[in-house]
Amino acid sequence: MSDNNNEVLRVEDLTVYYELEEETVKAVNDISFTLDRGETIGLVGETGAGKTTTALALLRLVPDPPGVIKSGKITVCGNDMLEVPVQKLEEIRGKDIAMIFQDPMTSLNPVFTVGEQIAESIEIHEKLGKHEAYEKALDMLEMVGIPRERGAEYPHQFSGGMKQRVVIAIALACQPQLLIADEPTTALDVTIQAQVLDLIKNLKDRQGTSVIMITHDLGIVAETCDKVAVMYAGRIIETGTLDDVFNYTLHPYTEGLFNSLPNINDRKAELKPIHGLMPDPTNLPPGCAFEPRCEYACEACKTQLPELVNFSGTHKAACLRYAEEGFHIARGKKHE
């Protein structure tokens, strides 16, 4: 459906390595996904799964060296991100695509007022005068729930939740079509997290922004996303609609993630952690990367790399065991 004009983002066969002197970190391996206007996709996985590298690649911000985009194609609002000249890239960043980083404490500049920082991107992208840009910045501040008067204050005068709101205001100042939120609430307390998620949701509904929500929290995914892509060792191992992945779970790793979470409705239920650790990304096994930790693994899993296979119109998973008739993991309903 490449001629779908609702499509905001298309990632095809993206591979990103960090090439160090002695070794190569295979951070992202051959991933593909698309995102439509107004849609939210949750990129889920643990530390080192390649979520943040994927996000940086979309903005062409992978630190180079040592980062190298080995192959693939990224299309944002019709622009081929890996081919466009740097000047054009600067127009796209901030205007078409914006990013909220995980740590609001370090993503603001301590020597400018928050109003100036929001106005900066408006001034650059919307070609407004200083004064108008500043006025618009204060409007943005109000939109994220901070009184206008506080625009003249410096970041250190704000609390963590407020700073994250400022970061969101900067990201949304030019009404981007695509917003990448990299663990936007990890550094925040639960009640503040609820406020920030609510804010992102409202803005999305109002402006039709597409969102990539990077998180390790399946609860946040359930509450904010339309689609999910579960990543493990740099690959997407399961992807589908929220309903697909949560209720028709296919991949053993996804099941393991769910089983690791305490069940809020049944406090006596035992946690079933995934044993072992994520493989070393400089030395990935030849077969399925999850094989050493997988309780369903068979001989073939050690040598053969599983591909994403369609299970329904929207639901894909990469697991060899499903080649066998009648196989299904313990969790999840079967697709009809």
Added chain:
Amino acid sequence: MSKTMIEVQNLTKYFKTPKGMLHAVDGVNFTIDEGKTLGVVGESGCGKSTTGRCILRLIEPTDGKVFFEGQDVTAMSSRQLHDMRQKMQIIFQDPFSSLDPRKTVAQTIQEPMIEFKIVPKDQLHAKTRELMDMVGLAGRLINTYPHELDGGRRQRIGVARAISLNPKFIVCDEPVSALDVSIQAQILNLLKELQRDLGLTYMFITHDLSVVNHFSDDIAVMYLGQLVEKAPAEELFANPIHPYTQALLSAIPIPEVGGPKRERILLKGEITSPVNLPDECRFAKRCNYSCEACRQSDPKLVEIVPGHFVACHRMNEFINH
């Protein structure tokens, strides 16, 4: 009848700041029974960690008393305290900064055992291996350094070190917050197993409500240095009375799709400054139910049914719901 292991009376800790007194912990009372876990939840800055540290006297409390098996910890001389520390241990949040980078796994685990002469020198190695086995660390890691290990394994070292002295009581200060979910579950299961096998009593400090529900027998909710609600875990989740507890519980993102829609209670604003607090309910500024009475005095903690304590001026209106 279960024995009381820890009793905290009117525990108070103020810090002097240029702007005035910072009320980190303000008149907290609770008990923990032997072999049980008290979960302490609240947002950053609510005084959870300070409470834990005051109990162990890693920080000197400003006022109040702490009893460990009936002995007054706050009145102990430094010598008595040194001996007492053998029975009371702590596991820290960040397995990356709580270990000495220049010590191997063996040295780290052995350090407290040497200090307290737990085992004769010739058995030290065997004991270390036994502890590593108990916490699920492979024997081959005995001579590695912390930087060679991942977060989960480092936290296992912290656990091994804490249990090496055969303690009775352990303060777990956000022991899994820095870990990935699959590793988090491994460590939680380990702590539960050890509790069962060694009869440990835990004070479990966390901001993660689904973890605390899974892990604790009783839960205490703190807000700006005070205990606002305490109840058995099941009771607290089924019947939260304090408006802050209600908001906290409703804010937990639940990893389920297609379940019943939940009403989320959004709070106004953020935690207020703990410096120079006025005499009013500390939650009043963010509370959706605050009234005149809330701005006139600070509510006291009251036992509404056996085991369930609440501090709120308007709680009678919420109980009948």
